[in-house]
Amino acid sequence: MAFIEAVMQYGFLQKALLTSVMVGIICGVIGCFIILRGMALMGDAISHAVLPGVAISYMLGINFFFGAVFSGVLTAIAIGFVTQNSRIKHDTSIGIMFTAAFAAGIIVITMLKSSTDLYHILFGNVLAVRSSDMWITLAIGLFVLGAVYLFYKELLVTSFDETMGAAYGLPVRMIHYFLMTLLTMVTVASLQTVGIVLVVAMLITPAAAAYLLTERLSIMIFLSAGIGVTSAVVGLYFSFTYNLASGATIVMAATAIFILVFLFSPKHGLLWKMLKVRKKRASLI
Amino acid sequence: MKYAAISIKDLHVSYYGNEAIKGVSLSVNPGNLVGIIGPNGAGKSTFLKALLNLIPKDKGDVMVLGKSINEVRKKIAYVPQRNDIDWDFPITVLDAVLLGTYPNLKLFRRPKKKDKLWAMECLERVGMEEFSKRQIGELSGGQQQRVFLARALAQNAEVFFLDEPFVGVDVSSEETIVKILKELCWQGKTVIVVHHDLSKANDYFNQLILLNKELIGFGAVSEVFQTDIIERAYKSQFAFMNEMGV
Numbered sequence: 001m002a003f004i005e006a007v008m009q010y011g012f013l014q015k016a017l018l019t020s021v022m023v024g025i026i027c028g029v030i031g032c033f034i035i036l037r038g039m040a041l042m043g044d045a046i047s048h049a050v051l052p053g054v055a056i057s058y059m060l061g062i063n064f065f066f067g068a069v070f071s072g073v074l075t076a077i078a079i080g081f082v083t084q085n086s087r088i089k090h091d092t093s094i095g096i097m098f099t100a101a102f103a104a105g106i107i108v109i110t111m112l113k114s115s116t117d118l119y120h121i122l123f124g125n126v127l128a129v130r131s132s133d134m135w136i137t138l139a140i141g142l143f144v145l146g147a148v149y150l151f152y153k154e155l156l157v158t159s160f161d162e163t164m165g166a167a168y169g170l171p172v173r174m175i176h177y178f179l180m181t182l183l184t185m186v187t188v189a190s191l192q193t194v195g196i197v198l199v200v201a202m203l204i205t206p207a208a209a210a211y212l213l214t215e216r217l218s219i220m221i222f223l224s225a226g227i228g229v230t231s232a233v234v235g236l237y238f239s240f241t242y243n244l245a246s247g248a249t250i251v252m253a254a255t256a257i258f259i260l261v262f263l264f265s266p267k268h269g270l271l272w273k274m275l276k277v278r279k280k281r282a283s284l285i
Numbered sequence: 286m287k288y289a290a291i292s293i294k295d296l297h298v299s300y301y302g303n304e305a306i307k308g309v310s311l312s313v314n315p316g317n318l319v320g321i322i323g324p325n326g327a328g329k330s331t332f333l334k335a336l337l338n339l340i341p342k343d344k345g346d347v348m349v350l351g352k353s354i355n356e357v358r359k360k361i362a363y364v365p366q367r368n369d370i371d372w373d374f375p376i377t378v379l380d381a382v383l384l385g386t387y388p389n390l391k392l393f394r395r396p397k398k399k400d401k402l403w404a405m406e407c408l409e410r411v412g413m414e415e416f417s418k419r420q421i422g423e424l425s426g427g428q429q430q431r432v433f434l435a436r437a438l439a440q441n442a443e444v445f446f447l448d449e450p451f452v453g454v455d456v457s458s459e460e461t462i463v464k465i466l467k468e469l470c471w472q473g474k475t476v477i478v479v480h481h482d483l484s485k486a487n488d489y490f491n492q493l494i495l496l497n498k499e500l501i502g503f504g505a506v507s508e509v510f511q512t513d514i515i516e517r518a519y520k521s522q523f524a525f526m527n528e529m530g531v
Contacts, residue, residue: 036374150393157384160374163365166339168388168440169358215420217375 003237013240015134016126016193020232020250022141023193023202028228029148030186031207032221033179036159040204041091042079045098046180047187047199049075051105054121054191059112065136065188072184075101076177124195124247126236133192140189144182148221155179156217193232194247202228205254209261212268227257288351290315290444290475291336296345298328298335305331307499309345313477313492315443318470320480320490324519327497329479330366330448336477337363337446349444359388362442364433366449372422378432379417382408385439407438412461427458434462445469445476452481463489486510 007013034043053071057064075097082093109118120128148155158165158175166172183203190199210224235250263271289312298306305328313319321329334340336347338354349357362385382404386396396404408414411431421429430450437445445466451459466476470491480486486493486506493509495502501518502509 036371038371153387153390153395156376157387160376160381160384161365161370163339163369164363164384164436167337167358167361167363167446169355211375215375215377216380220375 003241006240012127012129015129015131016240016246017233017236019129019134019137020126020193020236020246021229022137023190024206024228024230024232024250025225026141026144026186027190027199027202028206028210028225029221030144030179030182031203031205031228032210032217032224033148033155033159034183034203035207035211036217037179040200041094042076042180043183043203044200045079045094046072046076046183047190047196047203048098049101050184050187050191051102051121051196052108053105054188055105055108055112058117059108063136064191065140065185068188068191069181069184071101071105072187073177073181076180076184080176120195121191122195122197123245124191124193124198126193126239126246129192137189137192140185144185144189147178147182151175151178159217194250198247198251201251201254202231205251205258206231209254209258212261212265215267227254231257289313289348290317290350291477292346292348293336294346296332296335296347297343298331298340299343305498306335306342306496309496309500311494311500311503313475315475316470316473317492318466318476318478318490319492319494320478320486321494321496322480322483322486322518323496323501325481327518329481329496332496333446333448333477333479337361357443360443362437362440362445364430364437364445364447364450367426367429367433367453370429370433372429374421376421377417378413378419378421378424379404379408381421381432382435382439385436388440404435404439407435408432410438411435411465425455425458426453427455430454431458431461434465438465443474445474447476447478449479449481483515 007017031043034040050068050072053067053069054064055067056071057067060067079090079093079097082088082097083090106118154165154170154175158170158172162172165175186203187196187199190202194202206227207220207224209227210220213223214220231254232250234253236246238244238249238253239246261269263269266272292312294310296306296309297304309332321332323329331340335342336354338347347354350360354361379401383396383401385407386400386404390396390400405414405417408417411434413428413431413435416424416428421432424432434450437447450462454462466478469476478490480489487510490506492504493502493506494500495509495514495518497518502514
């Protein structure tokens with residue numbers, strides 16, 4: 001209850017809460033498409049690849065949003081280019097490119113001599129969210145949700161059966177890079193809440209839990225967003241109450257939900273599956 | 286003036302310099318049910334994908350319904366190989382069929398009630414209406430293939446391309462699918478099917494494209510389905526069988 005009172009009282013906590021909730025929603029929504037397309041590793045890669053963009057934006061004194069989107073999308077293109085033009089497999093190409101981008105980012109930040117900034121970018125510090133950051137997150141959030149709403153049809157077809165999409169004339173490659181752009185924007189929005197290193201968990205874990213709960217993409221998206229929000233609020237509570245890193249507590253909350261779903265999901269849960277097997281075997285004795 | 290459903294002139298396709306399709310030219314008239322047959326590795330699927338411009342070609346012209354493929358994409362339906370699909374995808378049977386209405390929906394538009402009714406009608410035509418609410422992975426191979434045929438029907442296409450539709454499919458589903466494909470041809474549609482099994486080729490199709498990297502034979506089944514022509518396409522396999530003393 002002290003937490004609720006504190007939220008009422010402190011502006012910084014309200015901003016933190018609003019930003020975390022927004023991050024929970026957009027990560028949950030985009031995460032569904034990421035895991036259904038088998039791009040979990042790509043999500044990890046792009047989130048790391050925004051680092052040099054963020055660093056260079058700091059250096060130039062421009063909003064880090066632009067630099068981050070630029071370096072994220074550039075890395076996505078480089079990964080695609082290496083895969084298509086050599087025998088290197090996709091996951092290997094991802095590994096090469098994102099570590100390169102991440103390393104470049106670390107060098108630039110070290111040159112700026114600001115290790116506290118590096119720490120915050122890597123691990124997030126949601127309690128230090130400024131109003132301007134909150135508005136950026138909100139704007140990115142609305143843009144991403146609007147894009148998913150408007151292009152839902154195209155995203156569904158290309159995630160499920162890309163060849164069909166291409167056969168009837170959808171620009172499948174453009175849709176892929178559009179999704180990569182949305183992914184980069186989501187990463188940027190999540191920078192201060194969970195940090196670069198753990199964004200991938202917010203993308204994948206709530207979506208994976210939702211995937212075990214439903215057989216329809218539309219419902220999966222809402223469930224995933226709901227799980228993302230729940231994790232964000234619970235995580236923020238623990239972060240504030242016990243003075244822990246917010247990114248870590250939020251991710252642990254998401255993981256806890258995933259474990260519960262993994263065990264107890266009505267259709268795909270481990271427990272019910274085991275019970276069904278046991279019942280079947282018992283009936284044969 | 287009536288155009289050929291598909292006309293191909295001197296098609297060449299290669300993978301990193303290895304020729305997969307060499308100089309194929311042919312023309313199919315509307316209303317035909319055409320089987321593409323040939324041994325494994327003959328480039329059947331490659332040929333189909335090159336026709337649809339899904340993979341780049343080195344040379345050659347492909348015209349569908351008298352136009353370039355990009356102008357008529359909404360009049361073609363493509364059914365992929367079954368193992369190209371993620372059967373765990375969270376989508377129900379009816380929603381999968383409903384995807385067939387997407388090509389004819391405008392940008393930002395969602396399928397309406399009438400689209401859903403139409404998808405249901407297509408599902409009834411393949412005899413799968415009672416499964417409409419199931420997740421697609423819960424179906425048998427034959428049922429899955431029927432659902433994908435229903436999706437193609439929902440597209441209201443003029444030309445249908447099917448890649449190995451009878452692999453892992455039970456006998457009664459296979460009969461249903463063949464019956465529907467024949468009906469489509471009677472309605473003047475054109476159906477192109479990649480098929481690996483020689484045994485039923487003469488029952489199913491009225492024209493055959495016999496392929497082994499180059500065009501070995503093309504025409505009415507009775508003309509192409511001759512031992513010497515088939516032998517030429519399958520000669521590597523036949524040589525192997527001779528060695529085995531078969």
